[in-house]
Amino acid sequence: MIAQAVLNEWYPVAMAAQVGAWPGRQTQLLGSDIAVFLDAGEIVVQRADGSALAVCLRYGHVWACLGTPAHDLFPIPEADQPGRRLVDCGVVRVKCSPLRAVENFLDIAHFPFVHTDVLGAEPHTEVGRYEVQIREDSDEVWATKVHFYQPQAAKSASGGIVTEYMYRVAAPTAAVLYKTCPNKPDAWDVIGIFVQPLTEELCEVWPWMALFDDATPQADLIQFQQMIFLQDRSILENQIPRLLPLDPGKEIPTQADMTSIAYRRWLKRKGLTYGAQMVAA
Amino acid sequence: MSGMWVANGLSQDLPLGVVMAGSWQGAELAIWRSATGRLSAWNDRCPHRGMRLSHGFVRGETLSCIYHGWTYGTDGACSKIPAHPAMVPPAAIKAEVYACVEADGVIWVAPAGTEVVLPDLSGLVAVRSVTVQADVAALTRGLPGFVQHGAVWRGQVEGAAVALVVQDRGASVTLHGLGAGDRVRLSRWLDGVRRLVEEGVLA
Structure with a gap:
């Protein structure tokens, strides 16, 4: 059981420039299998069951959140x-x-x-x-x-x-x-x-x-x-x-x-x- | 109490100023020899940030952690924290110390305070250690005719007395080999034992 506070944070999951079409980058986030791939020009991050995660692109990276983002990604x-x-x-x-x-x-x-x-x-x-x-x-x-x-x-x-x-x-x-x-x-x-x-x-x-x-x-x-x-x-x-x-x-x-x-x-x-x-x- | 003592290598394989990884039952250890030859065995964990002390370095009569250079004397007490050169480290900062002795060319470890009672291996010469990917129970296959006394298996190879001191590491076993006969022959025979035991495990 992962705490909600953990799920509601942003985590890096890929380098944006390297994301390709399905199957894209097959990886894990907080123990869950996820895929990061390009679909019609958009970067999508989804769970094994096909549901999509919240995504933002920043600092050349793809950031994803498994829960409901508690705040915007930090600024640099x-x-x-x-x-x-x-x-x-x-x-x-x-x-x-x-x-x-x-x-x-x-x-x-x-x-x-x-x-x-x-x-x-x-x-x-x-x-x-x-x-x-x-x-x-x-x-x-x-x-x-x-x-x-x-x-x-x-x-x-x-x-x-x-x-x-x-x-x-x-x-x-x-x-x-x-x-x-x-x-x-x-x-x-x-x-x-x-x-x-x-x-x-x-x-x-x-x-x-x-x-x-x-x-x-x-x-x-x-x-x-x-x-x-x-x-x-x-x-x-x-x-x-x-x-x-x-x-x-x-x-x-x-x-x-x-x-x-x-x-x-x-x-x-x-x-x-x-x-x-x-x-x- | 000889059952408390676990063989952790041959004296010849731990030169002056060197640290190596060891084990006592499930515990992971750092075993090191100071510049003057003093042997120490400690829990393989720096109290500061948990780094393995077996990755550290020996200088004189001290062992230092490779992460931040925290330095410990042979009594296990921290004597120097390089980030704070002027500070005397509190006595509470101490490596967990085990008893460590060597006899007949074999290094033995036990919990601190254990009475020293070791098997008699006199008359034999330490040859080499071999690690076998098998558990202790599989050893009987590779050592027909050998008789087990605690951690020591005794037998004959080409008419000469041989003793193998067993270090049980759980998934693997290290055999520390001593013998009265030709060293090269005993060394080759040990390779054969390893093959036999490992193939037996696979079959």
Whole structure:
């Protein structure tokens, strides 16, 4: 039995440009079999019984809702900003809870150990105090004033810099980060992950980027992001349990995990428990 | 209490500064050897975010988690959290420690505090470990003439004494082989045992 709050959210189910005619993309959403296909020029998402789901197209992706959408899909204003390159980075299937995939995206402290010499490097491991809030107006989790030393912050970076980050949980399985842009100090690079929950322990993840970078070839940008995410996957598929524990006590956070703590609290408060473990086992 | 001790590999297969995955009944373990040779076996889970410690790295007398670098001493206590270099980690942050000893070239694990009572394998030389995709019950097919004493099956191969120490992993079994005779012959014979048992399972 899946909570109504979970069913009423939007989830990514395909890349819009890649949707073809029936049978299209045969996949799963929250454990239900669905098909994403083109019918008379329109993208349709339907269940195995033929009933159609609510659909919206945004950020190059197809988003679907199994219930009654509780609200519009979250905005990313930068997606429409002139001069930005939108880069979709393909899809990575990960055997983990969709919530663990999002939580890892919000985490800074792993950079020196998982993305060694790229997004972080010893001895620059300290995570300073940053600010976290659950914004009541937009109903989003935000972390701001996050600073971290990075040997190669982006494909376009040519040396170590202290990068500033902002993190934003915009939907239960979608998050966006804003980070110092190596080419344009007054702007932010915007990177998202859109996570499709196939089941509670299996997801497909689309990294997504909106960058100020005219120089780097598309293939290099995609390769860079794929490398980062494959490093993350080696972690995500080896956490025990697969489900994200929402009750305190099962895992021990520290001050560096304030974003993760807020994300877990926000999920629990909203009843968004698909992919979560509620009782300490 | 020797039934509490589970063989988890041969000493020769766990060099200094290396961590490997192990098991005790249903529990998954990280087993590692420090730079000076101290053996430890822990629950394969970092208390921070549940990452397998068997994917971690050994530096000196510590094991660190590969996810965030949380570092644990041989007593299991967390000694360093790299995100907060100036902080002394609270004593509550501790890996779940098992007892781990080695004797006659075999690494053994049991719950902490278990009295050390191990089978006598003296006079035999550790040769190799072989993992067989079968359950323990299927072993009798591949080991005719062998006699089982707890986790150890004893017999003869080409006139030389052989002992196989069984590590039951549920869906598979690892045999840790020791013998008094020629090592290469024993190694080849072990391959044959694996084939026999696995084919028996398929048939």
